[in-house]
Amino acid sequence: MPINIIIFELNKNLRHEIIRLLSAEASFALIGKIEDPDHYISNLRSKEPDIIILDLTSSTSTICHMINLLNQRMPNAKILIQSASHIESDIKKVIQAGAVGYILKHELRTYLVKAINDIFNGGAFMSPLITRKVLNLLQKETCQPLKYINTTDYKLTKKEQQIVGCFAQGQGYESTCFTLNIQYNTARKHISNIYKKMNVGSLTELVSKVHRENLHYS
Template sequence: MNVCIFEDNKHLRESLQLLLETTEGFDCVGAFANCNQLVERLEEIDCDICLMDIQMPGISGIDATKIIKEHFPQIHVLIQTVFSDDDSIFRAICAGASGYILKSSDPLQYIEALKDAESGGAPMSPTIARRMLQLFKLNFLPFSQIEYNLTDKEKMVLQQLTLGKSYKMIADELTVSIETVKTHMKNIYTKLHVHSSTEAVAKAIQEKLV
């Protein structure tokens, strides 16, 4: 997995770069202190996912996410931050972020979150998942109920996803393989007419599907 880092804290940036370079299956293809010349930089490298700081001088991580999804829709963006306020969560999701992780997460959590985001999941720190759940409950009224014909298994997978569980955690919880979880997620995307896990979670909460 090719990962590009955007982080203005030099120590953290270098630590994350070292983590990626010493973890099998990962390659750090870029590490930058800001998002200046963002499009040009990404055009020059083969990137699967960006690990994006939310607050940087110049272009913010949220604005950078919008730019990335506009020019490189295939690139996933995992937001990392010390902030867990509702506004930042909402803006990051609306910008197209695939996940949201706190900088207090340990190295293993970073690696698992990157894997999950790259495979189509919506990794979130438990604190973030709880805040997002509260955010949608407080700010959205349920739409008229539509029959999406979700199976019981698909509903169980979707429910676990709204709790911020990774594909691996969902597989362990439901005693199935990760590939089975991915298959359920593909069916969920089709039935809910969504294109990402964050969209699926938002719709599930908004329409009280789980």
């Protein structure tokens, strides 16, 4: 069975180039073209594409809206973005909207056929520069240095843990009382219990122990 493809490209010359590339592959069948972004859903109502190639020339919000609607109306179709933009925020938005591929316009001759085949076979595809951009995003947003967290249980109450957390962040007695909305005498009683449980004799020793043992209280 052929891979059924629909393209959305506003630039006439580039649209013809994409059609030429698709026509050279016997396993590809071009079943539709989106030339009017205002009526794309009605124009595609009877189509059953495997791959939809979307141009990111329109605003990112418009394309994301298109992706959402296409995914609702054609849940079996996979979205491949082709764009001149390699701005990280654009890439992030369309991938979050549901696109499973992203290639740059100047790389169509190199990667379009492979991208379509990879996506049709259950994978995803991004050209090397886009892959690098996605890795940059992941490293910025989610990757943090791994830390050893000490799980030693000093049997502190929740309020005592909060007090230790404030001290570990550099707050003093008055600031801690204000942050936790407790009276000074109440705080003193908690601190006395903390000293006994953690076997320390001063605030300096307490903070030093928290950092030395990599204890995490909040």
